[in-house]
Amino acid sequence: MGVDREGGVRRRPGRAVAYAALGAVLLAGCASMPDSGDLRDVESTPRQDTGVRVFAMPPAEDAQATEIMQGFLEALTSDDPQYDTARKYLTADAARAWRPERSATVLANGPSIVTDNQPAGGVPTDSLTFILSGSKVATVDAQQAYAPAGGDYRKKVHLTKDAKSGQWRIDSLPQGVVMGKSDFQRNYTSVNKYYFASTTTAGATGQPVVVADPVFVRGKVDPMTQVVRSLLSGPTSWLEAVVRSSFPTGAALQKGVSDLTPDDQNRLTVPLNAKASRAGSAKCVEMATQLLFTLRNLTPTLESVELQGPGGHRLCDLTGERADSAAWRASAQRPYYLYFLDGKHRLVRLPTGATGTSALPVPGPLGTGDKVLQSVAVSRDEHTVAGVGADGKALYVTSLTSDGSLGEPVVSSKGQAATDRLTTPSWDAHGDLWVADRDPRDPKLYVLEQGGGKPVRVAIPDLPGRIRDVRVAADGVRVALVVEKDGKQSLRIGRIEREDKPGERPVVVDLRSAAPDLEQVTAMSWAGDSRLVVVGLEQGGVHQMRYVQVDGSTLDGPAPAALSGVKAIGASEDERAPLVAYSEDGIVRLPAGAQWQKVDKDGTAPVYPG
Template sequence: MTAHKAAHATLAVLTALSVASCTSLPGDGSPQVLRSYQPALPSEDNASPVDGREPDLLLRDFFAACGRPTGGHQVARSYLTTRAAESWNDAAGTTVVDRIDINAQAGGTDDKITYVIRGGVIGALGTGGTFTPKPGETEAIIELVKVDGQWRIDSLPQGVLLERTELQNNFSPQNLFFFDSTGRFLVRDRRWVYTRQPQLDTALISLLMEGPKGLLAPGVETAVPPGATLVGYDGAYKFSGFGNLSPEARHKFAAQVIWTLAKGGITGPYRIELDGAPIDPNVPDLDVEDVAEFNPSAASTAVAPLYALSNGSLVKAEGDSLVPEGNGLGSSGKLQSAAVSVSGELSAGVLVDGADEAQRSTLLVGPPSGGLTDVLQARTLTSPSFEYDAIALWTVSDGRAIVRIARSTTTGEMTQQAVQVPFLDEDEHRDLNIDELKLSPAGVRAAMIIDGNVYVGTVSRPGPGERRMDNVVQVAPAIGASAVSIDWMHDGSIIVGTSEADTPVWRVEPDGSGATPLPSGNITAPVTAVATSSTTLFITDARAALQLPINSNSSAFWREVPSLVGTRATPIVGS
């Protein structure tokens, strides 16, 4: 028995209430978890208001306590009067702000004071720990009164207001794994999970059993059948309701559980029982090797060749040499953008003739050495973005129409398909233009630059052969309208190049919960191109093509790409 399993066997019985309150903010699941009995540990320390605390400081203490959701925010309620504690509905929604500004209104007395609370909204934390970006501003009125000589909050708005620092201090981002709509790839679903709980594994599995939620839900599927439940843990993770599931679906469910636990830092082997029997009677204890075909990090370990767009032609970096692509894209001289599939079996480029209103853009696609097919023409076309395995590629025609170019696997014939984008049909968005679009590695998400701002959408399949972009939201408002280039990193985050001299490159979290400037000491804005491999970030700034190892520290300097020294080329990595 592993140390992890031995520790499990001595943990306390958890009630449905305690698990539900700890799982997420807010959380409504209530799985029954079986554990060997020991006296239950308190879910929170004995935090309470400090006697004699000044009203503004007590109010800040209250907002810090809002980061502890257990018991219906029992710690935060201790800062309220009895009347306010009974009427405050903490389940009315959790708004996350960058910081909370507190200003007293005039007219306060020795026994009563009113504050105006303001903050820049980042987003909302929802059921199951989902995060939804919602840039904006919030303002509220909060009244404090003295009760037995101590200041207490007597009036406040419904719901929870949470500073980003308290979100980061009390919750950790964890990944659940669901399947893309083809059932071939596991896709990360980022959730915020409360850290002060004794069993992370059951919290993660409970969330997994609840299924996809939030913005990602339309684009993913789960192997969990309707009505299936987590029974508990007593040396094995026990589930019920799987009786009619096929062996293939059982294996896929095992992949979801195992990779969710493994990426959460919970080591195997894992014993999983469905309706009282192991998933595989011959192998009762499973590990990541048993579901290796669904490894969500497999792409991040592959070494992708580096290409570049240099002097209007597509070239491949081989050592210190640049070899032109042999299908005509390597000698075009008129390419504005290009892309190469992750397998290298197809390349695509946008050839541009003319300028201004007379400009004409043509999308060409073909194998590395062979004929090119003219598949689409428009005044403007964004850089092509391949789906995995080069089954299809996407581009944006004339800033508004997203077009999917599908390739027949039998004949190789290319067909066009319009992607539905309800977001662009809304009145307030009818004048917006898409400057850039990049599909995520599994093709479930799309990152877009729209009028210089960064947006993310979820790709769904409303019918056979159809595609739609759902849940389009703006992320990383801190970047402003300065975004110029965009790409996906292998961990699901997004890299953005901008026109800002002080912050030319950003890393954006996949759920939009945060954005971080990357090292910029020797970059000259604008950053007109970005690309990522499993180990390296590539950019093109105003002078040259540069590279930086992933996970470099904040003081690192970008180096010129060795094979592109002396040329202002655009790096391209297979996607």
């Protein structure tokens, strides 16, 4: 449980505040606690600078019940690693039974607080119950996995007055913690853990493909050690069916290990227990790869990791360069070109790092303009292109070589209107091609292995509407779908499960919302290992562009610069590549630190590989 701190709200006077230059100590009074009467929102304090650590004060002698409640809530939004100060507000039995790490509930604002029972006629009492309430935004479970949530939050906290000491303490409370959205953003940070896709390898190289598994950790409470423990404990429940970890069952940090920190050469040593040390050399390299990718997501300057067994025995070490060759990761793949359709119906390309706007036609039949297309997708290795004809009825696949030929359609739709036919196609790292048929009489999702052969229909047993758009993740185990139901279009992320048995169809399961506050999603693209860029409309709002995580969370940081009339969006998992869009101004791009720049006023359908 906790109290929200947001900007601009006056603090209550008389609270203890202490600052230190390094690792500052701060207690901000922030709860407005009525003894009776109507519910009131908890007052908030401004979000603190990320370099400031926040520590709470223990209960004061002879503190009243309302002060105990207030102090406890403040303690739960502090950076106390084990919540030791918060436990001082509890009775001994309650302190032993309370498990703050079990869950975190995020509310739109700080919890509102009111006493549930009042002494009659002002008669003193030694027992009080407070009710915490609010509107839920999300939850974080014991695996540190985030999930959007809605509805009301209402929980009771009971306080009792000790007969001997005369001190008020909390003797009954819900498990986990609760706090407002602003406090959650200050206290927690999102980190991608990395595992290997169980059934996907990268194209011709055969490298194992890594999959990002985002979790939230307390950002100022030894985050590196938290993340390593989380990685070793295995993937979150949503992802575990389609990924594997190279860490043996039971692998863990050695007892007493904490404060994992890189040395002055940006190298990190990770001491592991005996079970982890039994892995062979090849598995050890994969273990180190998982660690390095995961920790670089938290500390980008990390150069290498060394895994040690009991007694300081060196198991293996790995540099970033070796990790990139040991496994395929989408965000590490630099696309050579940006592609789009020009005003002459030609598929053209522009070097990703180019500052100019002179795009050239691609080699092969789609660079001539003879075939009019409405959308395209280029394979991850940039050797093959898939294109949907202008009327949306047919999907063609051809090579990006001068001797390539268009051939016959590989997928056809019988939808009556162009908007009820084929979606923009999408490629994964294995070289499989995905496309949806929007025909309302028989909607379906197809995958074509290596972009050819007979299309295989993909089952989606819990699809809550009709697919309007599809983008498969590079890892081949997640897919983003724009789903239409009752006139609204939402963004869903599904897990792709495949059987090794011949003839078994892939299935997309466990669809979850990635942008719950958008009621109309009009365009989207993968823009990182676990991030998408989305264009959509909020309830009663205007169109906007933003980044969202696959778990439905919104990361701190600026959204892309505003752009009107967006019809399509293109992004690369490599965040160095500029964002591109098809808008009322044609093809435009957004270089880092700049405004939108016009590329081609007559161009359409911009895409990066994928």
